[in-house]
Amino acid sequence: MNQTFKSVLLGLVLFMLLISTSNCAKRGNPEGGPKDSLPPIVVRTVPENYSINFDAKEIRIYFDEYIRLNNVQRQLVVSPPFKNEAEITPLSAAKFIKIVIKDTLKENTTYAINFGKSIVDNNEGNEYEYYKYVFSTGTFIDSLSLKGTIKDAFLAVPEEEVTVMLYEYNEEYTDSLILNEKPYYIANVQDSTFGYELTNLKAGQYILTALKDKNNNYKFDPFEDKIGYEKTIITIPTDSVYEISLFKEVLDYELKRPQQVSKQQILFGYQGVIDDLSIKLIDPQLEGFEKRIIQERDKDSLRYWFKPAITADTIQFIASNLSIVDTLVVRWRDFAADSLDIKNIKTGRLNFNENVVIGANTPIVSIDTSYIKVMNKDSVSIAIEPQLDSIYNEVSFPIELNEEETYSLQFLPGAITDYYGNINDTIDLRATTRSRSDYGTLTMDIQNASSYPLIVELTQTTGEVEQSKVLESQGPVTFENIVPGKYYVRIIYDLNANGIWDTGNFLRKEQPEPVIYFGETIEANANWFLNQTFILKE
DSSP, X not given: XXXXXXXXXXXXXXXXXXXXXXXXXXXXXXXOOSOOOOOOOEEEEESOTTBSSXXXXXXXXXXXXXXXXXXXXXXXXXXXXXXXXXXXEOOSSEEEEEEEOOSOOOTTOEEEEEOTTOEEETTTOOEETTOEEEEESSSSOOOEEEEEEEEESSSSSOOSSOEEEEEEOSTTOOXXXXXXXXXXXXXXOOSTTXXXXXXXXXXXXXXXXXXXXXXXXXXXXXXXOEEEEOSSOEEESOOOEEEEEEBXXXXXXXEOOOEEEEXXXXXXXXXXXXXXXXXXXXXXXXXXXXXXXXXOTTSSEEEEEEESOOOSSEEEEEEEETTEEEEXXXXXXXXXXXXXXXXXXXXXXXXXXXXXXXXXXXXXXXXXXXXXXXXXXXXXXXXXXOEEETTTTEEEEOOOOOTTOXXXXXXXXXXXXXXXXXXXXXXXXXXXXXXXGGSEEEEEEEEOOSSSXXXXXXXXXXXXXXXXXEESSSEEEEEEXXXXXXXXXXXXXXXXOSSSOOOOBTTTTBOOOOEEEOSSOEEEOTTEEEEEEXXXXX
């Protein structure tokens, strides 16, 4: 073997070793590539999807890659529902899904099993959105459909994950079915367009409802769920598109079990409406007994204050609200007495349509202005006329506010006296204002309303009301001193002229009062004036 051949052979061996080492290195340390963004693909189903004369007890769905099920119990929708939930496995990574049916299927019925967004590939989590397996126990697949949209009856944007349902309207139908039975057809609102489509329907008459189903049980729970419904009976097939407004019902009146929270204070929780609620102590009988009741703001509860103190082991009340009468017993314990504690409700930076507001933990009964000093930044005294709101136990101090001003408020001992004769300690508060050019002004000309009065509200994007006006006839409304930010304008048809929005009730077939929003959000800026025309279209 000559030297040249040896050199060539050695070079070839080294080259082969280099290639081998390079390949091994690549296998051990992948450099990656484009990220997989494709969802898994169904390659086979047993029995085949859209089978007729279906009588199987097990379904298998095979994929081209490993998949896993993400929150399948929440996402899965079966129409019509199985009475007994199907067993779905495996819950770990696999290339197939197995569905074991534990029901006796109805004859001549089309079933649809929709997985929502629960099927994802195991590596990247890419979703196979709304995969649906359909079969019929009869000789054909029902193919009719119903489309529509969801909105919130009061808010600008509805909540997500809304369930739309159809109940068969026949001799067995009653409105109470929605409380106790699953519907015949079910669909989920699929995306941010809040559209829905019920598919594979059979011809017939139906009641259309929708739920924000907190418990995911396809039954209406008035304590938890929002509901919406179409007031007319729907006949399938139809080309109509149905918009459903979701609302939270006002619960029927019920007084909760009272709780003692301090030496002379009881908390009464309730649900529903309490306009005519009366609470009377019946035992023990106390000479000179007095009471004060304070409503908690934004809470369904009352604080019941009384004097003199009680030493009995139990106390008994009669509570009546319209025709409902309850006897309530509270087991009495030895609590410490409450001392007066003043709290700030609105101080700091004030807008020009706001007042300084204070509250207290015990009922306020009197305000002595001789012990209250209000001064501006130049130490000029300002006269005040406090206003006591005895329902919410708050005191407001209307002040004619000036631009870029600072106000100091001092409450000397004796300025505030509570129900038990306690007086306040010295309190110092401070409030400031901006320049008027820091705010915006919006004038909205409301046209084409079908009835009056209207409640016109400027709201934050979260729904919190910033300003509210009542419009008795066609014309403009003006919102001044608007803090820069994004807002909605909301119109409420106050059909019963009670000054508030009234919700609906499914069993009583009451729809909520109509609410209409002005297009998109309005962005207010400093030193900003905007005139808009709002032509109402119902």
